[in-house]
Amino acid sequence: MADRYQQFTSSALGRQVVKRLGLPAPTPLRRHRPGDPVVAGPVLLGAAPGSRLGEAIESVTKNAQAQVHRTPAEGERYAALVFDATGIRSSEQLHELHTFFSPTIRQIDRCGRLVVLGTPPETVSDPRERAAQRALEGFVRTAGKELKRGATAQLVHVADGAEGAVESTLRFLLSAKSAYVSGQVVRIGPAEVPDVDWEKPLQDKVALVTGASRGIGEAIAETLARDGAHVVCLDVPAQGGDLARVANRIGGSTLQLDITAEDAPQRIADHVAQRHDGVDVVVHNAGITRDKTIGRMSRQQWDAVLAVNLTSQERINEVLLADGSPLRRGGRIIGVSSMSGIAGNVGQGNYAASKAGVIGHVQACAPLAAERGATINAVAPGFIETKMTAAIPLFVREAGRRMNSMTQGGLPVDVAETIAWYANPASAGVNGNVVRVCGQSLLGA
Secondary structure: OOOHHHHHHOOHHHHHHHHHHOOOOOOOOOOOOOOOOOOOOOEEEEEOOOOOOHHHHHHHHHHOOOOEEOOOOOOOOEEEEEEEOOOOOOHHHHHHHHHHHOOOHHHEEEEEEEEEEEOOHHHOOOHHHHHHHHHHHHHHHHHHHHOOOOOEEEEEEEOOOOHHHOHHHHHHHHOHHHOOOOOEEEEEOOOOOOOOOOOOOOOOOEEEEEOOOOHHHHHHHHHHHHOOOEEEEEEOHHHHHHHHHHHHHHOOEEEEOOOOOOOHHHHHHHHHHHHHOOEEEEEEOOOOOOOEOHHHOOHHHHHHHHHHHHHHHHHHHHHHOOOOOOEEEEEEEEEEOOOHHHHOOOOEHHHHHHHHHHHHHHHHHHHHHHHOOOEEEEEEEOOEOOHHHHOOOHHHHHHHHHOEOOOOOEOHHHHHHHHHHHHOHHHOOOOOOEEEEOOOEOOOO
């Protein structure tokens, strides 16, 4: 759906009007195209004394063929500023953030990236170091709100022993694939990371995507196929025509069933086991809305939303994480939550409860997944331009679009790219995360 306001502000007349009236002027976001470099310009690296990720960051930037600067150059525009803050062990040392970023943050280019790496506070026993590492989050979220022209800011918590597991995450956060992800905190734990073909990381993998016939599900299927996966596109029989269209276009296959049916989990397991000898990636994208305020909501409306959005995920995952599961070692389970599940939303008591439940389910199942050498994570989309959001009343729609650090809505591909990062075999250390794809929405912040 076209954002007519953004189109207007991109015109010569529009630029004059918004400048004179002080209105927001959304920057067209740079999104990934096949063949693009990981990072679009020079990267400035910095580190607090005693930090431990220098070698890992060096390896990533070298593999990505990035042009690296270690001291700021006057007049230079940087595609990314990357700062290793793992050496900060007290509040007195937090000035290292100011020393590095204060003179350089205004040198970040359009759609640039600011990334801070720290240590997960909950793994630190010293109170002063724990407080200092927690302080990084406030700094990064503020930086994300101060950055202009489509730039983003992220914090990556890297556990001790996880230094070799950062590449997929840094590649994602530095690239245009994370165009609509900002103000997020990602946690990486120790993991065995396989070598991957970064152009086709899912080559020879099998992925299953529910709700794949349109919208965000269609974008997810397309993106996973781009990365090399054979995608099993799943949806209800009523969507069979659109489902076949998507599957044919991406070289995938279809599975038509109602995921709320009693036998759905076993039918899915049997299908991927018999047709594909297992599955590597399962994306729970299917979801419905039945919006009413709580006092006007029927029991039927409540039950329908919970059954599709949450209970079906729980039941399918119970099969995937059980003995004899078709989920292969190194498997990836990804749930689609929502900003409504984080912030709540008027008229969506059932939907918000189901999406908050997805977050709880992912966090609860992360240790179980790790025992199987798998991971489980969630994305929480904010305002994404789809047919569903196009039907929202004008003023509510405009509020949803503008109330974020980028003053615009995201695209289905922004959700899909985040899921592709989770699905990457090299993201083995990314487990139990919930990443918002919301342009750093002011809701639930």
